[in-house]
Amino acid sequence: MASELHLSPVLSDALVILGAAGIVIPVFARFRITPIIGFILVGMLVGPFGLGRLVFDYPWLQYITITDPQGLEPFAEFGIILLLFTIGLELSFNRLWQLRRMVFGLGALELSISAALIAFVLMAMGQYWTGAMGLGLALALSSTALVLPISGTKSPVGKAALSMLLFEDIAIVPIIFLLGAMAPYAASDGMEGLWYTIWTGALTVIVLMVAGRFLLPRLFAQAARTKSPELFLAASLLVVIVASLATAAVGLSPIVGALLAGLLIAETEYHTEVEGITAPFKGLALGIFLITVGMGVDLGVIAANAWSIAMAVSGVLLVKALVTGAVLRMMGARRGTAVETGIMMSSPSETTLIVLSAAATAQLIQPQTAQFWQIVTAIGLTITPILALLGRKVARHVDAAPAPTEAEEDDDPTSGRAIILGYGRVGQLIADMMKRHDQRFLAIDSDPELAHLARRRKHPLLYADASGPALDRIDLSNASAIILTMDEPVLAARLLRRLRSHYPDIPIIARARDTTHAAELYRAGATEAVPETLESSLQLSEAVLVNIGVPMGHVIASIHEKRDEFREQLMREGQLTRKPKLKTSLADRVATKVETESA
Template identity: 70%
Template sequence: MAGSSELYSPFLSDALVILGAAGIVIPVFSRYRITPVIGFILVGLLVGPFGLGRHVFDHPWLSYITITDPEGLGVFAEFGIILLLFSIGLELSFGRLWEMRRMVFGLGSLELIVIGGSLTFILTAIGQGFTGALALGLALALSSTALVLKITKTTTPVGRAALSMLLFEDIALVPIIFLLGALAPHADADSMGNLLNTLIWGTVVVVGLLVIGRYVLPPLFALAARTKSPEVFLAASLLVVILASLATAATGLSPIVGALVAGLLIAETEYHSEVEQITEPFKGLALGVFLITIGMSIDIGVVWENLGSILIATVGVIVLKAVVTGLLLRMMGARRGTATETGILMASPSETTLIVLTAASSAQLIQPGTAMFWQIVTAIGLTVTPLLSPFGRMMARRVDGAEASHQPVEHTDEPHTIIVGFGRVGRLVADMLATHGKPYRAIDSDTDLVSEGRRRGYKVIFGNAGRGDALHRLGAEEAAAIIITMDEPVTAQRIVRKLRTQFPDLPILARARDADHAAQLYRAGATHAVPETLESSLQLSEAVLIETGAAMGPVIASIHEKRDEFRERIMKQGGLKQKPALRSGTLQDRAKA
């Protein structure tokens, strides 16, 4: 039994607590539409050294449900931060930024600079050192992308204004982390030369990563994709993130600068959707560890002793951010109601505030006690963010006298069609949609087909439509229809069944090998299933009839009738009720048409 006792370690106990927390927090908080960020912080508070951990000495059994080695989680917490910044980089493609450049770089930059500057001035006035006040001001000026964009829709004036500011904040993380990383080795030094040296070499490395990445990443991920192995693809993704992080860390900058650069580079390739999907579980778990460590650092006793100052700081930050954001929006021509609601919604700090606070503390720009104080303020701010939304709507109605801020922005873009599989059939469908001016997006797991399609100007990305939420990322919930063209019967049925469960009213058109496969697709939930053998027979019949002198109109009409007849027979074979025919009307009506 000695061997079994050696196998047990505090690390296994800590792993059990973390995995248990993830298994409970994520589904429970998601059920009530509350961000798991809050749940992980509360778990850290409960199982940390200031929670149940303080009673382990009196009750040894508590060691099995508490974190026994908080310092040992530091590596995993840092990895969580790296993956979070990497995912932010994946969401920020250069094309997306260009479309919203005026709002993002105009309103967004003003919001961050004015709020960050105001907080820096106030904190300096109450005794905080300038560099620490600057770090705190920039950290607290950030707002929660995860929470705000879940609460509001980007088709409303409020949503568009919030999105532009949040995008700039996500971009601004690069220079913010760059600045803190550059200051980290020299926080207590007076040598400006060393600081400039770090900035110069850091800039050289970042530029080098941007240049090299554009040429190295596409063939690297193409090679990984050809293996058809998710493990190899994941390994390639983590390799890129870690190498980029190590490169920036070697210059004295923070490793998360490299993670952001890696995300931006991959976002410009056709593999970004698959990378984002395959790294999502690791990011969520590693980020959960980071948030648990934040919760463990909060001393309830300190909170109670400083309850008044904590509440004043929380309310002060929220009020300042709401007022400044609202005034800036009014200056840029927004309605009073829109400005009021957006300001209140953007008022609380962010989960990224915790990252900047941790970076500032590591750089010795602020003391650990100061970092803990503002981490508590941030945690409370995150908790009340869902409550700010209805309060903002109420205030908007009061100042505007109407709910004009919630009227959707006029959206003239036509819903797109999603093509799953981009072989010869998928390309033909894309050509026909483009010919008739219908927007589409395509996805395929064959890197050669994707590369060839993109070279020819098709809108296709690399991804596995049968795994995870790849189709969600393509906008399946807003699609006009989804067309399954892949020549993999089992996979096609699985995708159709999954889509029909998630989107009961979505038109799903699927390619079938034969009548039996078409019947299976109908049972899985396809709106239309088109057997290849049937279509080839009908096309041959049409060609021979016209060649032998039959009138084209009646021939085309009879072909359509025969197609409907076969379709009805296939559906009966599948044990389903008949659906409306693809085209209605009598043979004579079709002949006239």
């Protein structure tokens, strides 16, 4: 039984992949290099054109090589599906609607012009026009799997790249049908099949959107109530798989369904938790895809055709970079943004391999031609991170980095908002007061009942565990303040230290149980620590003094003086080594304001 397990191709390949992930990710992270290159290099090393060709001479190599490259393809496709799902989680229907002009304007121009120019060059070199068109459409595509993780989706470069890549993903279906219609043996109903796919696909998307709006909040609310990460993960994967299968069943790409599933979940308050819980699977599956790309690179063929391959790679990169940059400039983008996006988007795509296969199946190009351009595509994918780095450096020289506009800041849900960590009794009261004074805020909590309550009270809430790693995936650098409301002293102090180390300049106001806990929170970096025992005593004193006839203004001023005395006492007792930044002279300001209003 043990020997059979050791000889199992599935087990052997799984161990190679897990071992590659365990080595590549930390080593490349140590040198601050994207692991994308590492996974591709591993694929080249352990694939059939690397050490795999020596297995017959050295059988022990089967334990460190990929013995079944075709068996990895479903996992690679699933990695791309999960990638598009997480991209959908970062978006929303509002953002997508705002990008419609970029998607169907910029995206359509970039794809059509790039494809036409590449096809024209290939026709000039002797390629028949149908094959040249198929190759042009294939090579004009850019890599969603590599570009978006590098560029993000919120920067000017990321928005431009996202717009073009979204259009390319949508255009895959008509491109495949077009190649089939141009085939020498194409059926007469080729265009009818295209129209059938379009209308059934549109109907499927509408059904998924309507059903998702009603079902997903309830599904994730039930999963959240169980407090089971496993059930939450199962619900997330179920949504992705169902949406992908639905779109694939009607002829659309499964990545369309995955993107739609992400968009629908992004409209719920659970999207941050879903993104965090699916991230490890996405990274591993994407690594498998990149390994399969590397396995397609035959160094022997490259060496034999080095000059022609180098010219082909350079020509594709040059045409796409110039077209993308020019179209972006034409649509008003800054020079630096146009240059960086053009260079980063210049390499071919993982979907280029799909279109090349379709073109070869339709007999528009010869198998040898398809293999040549597959190698060109694999090389282009391999150097994409290098192109992104080059584009960033060139953009710095061409144009200074643009300051974020108001529209870009609005894409960040935390920009300019006070962040309330914990939506319990105290957090709800703070949210009410923030809303009453027209101040922007965002609550964060992982209790599904409180999330439902926030939705009913129209309070913005992000479903996430503020005490866990999910908080590290939320950028709070643009927040106006952070308020800690949890009633757990150890957790509050630990969380406050972590927040202060990441955001040294943001005001952090924390709830404390008593004066001793307040002193600990001050030492941890709190701007203000509010002890409940002290505040209840002060409120009781205020009620007594007002009811026996002391003027309200003087009472408020004396209460603030008492708070200042408390802080000074902590300083004297050595429990606090620094003076709090805020409200040190608040009592004087309140007294002055009261006297002015009285006068």
